[in-house]
Amino acid sequence: MKRHLTHTPFTHCAAAIAFAVGLSAIAVPSMAAKKPTSSHTKAAAPVPASGPLPANAVARVNNVLITQDQVDAALKAVNAPDTPQTRAAIKNQLIARELFRQAAEKQHYDTRPQVIEAAEQAKARAMTQAWLRDQVKPAPVTDADVKARYDAIVATLGEKEYKPSLIAVKDEDTAKNVLMQLKKGTDFAQLARQFSQGPNAAQGGAMNWVSFRTPVQEGATQGWPQPVAEAMVKLPQGGVTTAPVQVGDAFWIVKMDQSGATQxxxxxxxxxxxxxxxxxxxxxxxxxxxxxxxxxSATIQQ
Known part of the structure; x- marks a missing residue:
């Protein structure tokens, strides 16, 4: 009793937020001594290049320390098993990355225009994300809200549920050609991958489980076009629509992979x-x- 509310309508009700910022697989701070930014800026004291490693340090790369905190942060970022082998691999990656950084800095790559631009973009993203976290205050979701949403979704479900596959093409001649090949025994999934311009074509046109009340009513088909939903509920398990179903400028062919009582x-x-x-x-x-x-309060010219 899980597939329906897991697939269609529950997972399709939320829209993605366009403010996510990607993080690198290992996002840890550098411990390099900072260079002065002007003649009036005092440089940080350099780390000794030899001698015993300080507490919490796991390596020294020339005059830069790699710390246990960096390894811990990287391990958390990659969500890998916490084993001695994994920690050793991460430490080696951090050492290699620091060697790369030092070599690039030595050849003044930090002054290259594309590097400066990338740094400014990263700063802008981080600043924007921090500002949004402080300014965007979504309304709290209560237990009553969650229960009301559950009840509303359940109310849209019919007695039966369906797991179809589909092929959608842009002209009727192609649709008739597909139907002719199906009658000759060509595999539906193969034809979907070859001809379909609809969803999940690369997966052979296979769709998720869906359920809606019958007789089919406009606007109550879980997002499926009404003509397709009406054709779908008439198909026996394994059946295929005998003629293309026109939806706007497209022509759909539907196969009923499975059906049964709604769970x-x-x-x-x-x-x-x-x-x-x-x-x-x-x-x-x-x-x-x-x-x-x-x-x-903005002036925007387009």
Whole structure:
């Protein structure tokens, strides 16, 4: 009793936020002594280039220390098993990276325009992300909100659920050609990969489980085009539409891979995922409101 609320409507209700910033696999601070930025800036004291390693240091690369904190941070970032072998590999990677950095700095790569531009872009991303964290205040999601969302989704489900595959093409002649090849025994998934311009074509057109009430009503088909939904519910398991179903300028061919009685997971099973999705929606709305507020006081020419 899990597949329905896991696949379609629960996972499709949240939109992605366009403010995520990618992090490198190993994002740890450099311990290099900082160079003076002007004649009035005092340089940091250099790290001794020899002698015993200080506490918490795991290596010294010329005059730069690699610390245990850096290894710990890198291990956490890559989410790898905490083993001596993994730590040794990470330490070696950090040493290699520091050698690369020092070699690049020695040849003044830090003054190259593309490096300066990349540094400014990274600074801008970090600054923007920090500002957004402080300014975007999404509305809290309550237990009642989560339960209401669960009830609303369950109310849209029909007695049966369907797992179809589909082929969508842009002209009727191609659709008829596909149907002719299907009648000759050509594999549906093969034809989907070859001809389909619809979703999941690379996966042979296989779609997720879906359920909706019958008779099919406009706007209550979990996002499926109504003509396709109406054709789908009439198909037996293993059946294929005998004629292309026109949706706008496209022509769809549907195969019913599986069907059966709708299985609904209980609320406890789905509430964590539902809460996360509602929180994402709240974040999206709050972010959009910040954009609207900024635009009111901005001068934008396009």
């Amino acid at each position: 609904i997971p209980d609320f406890e099973t789905t509430k964590a995922a539902l809460r996360q999705q509602l929180e994402q929606i709240a974040l999206q709305k709050a972010t959009a409101q910040v954009v609207v507020d900024l635009m009111k």
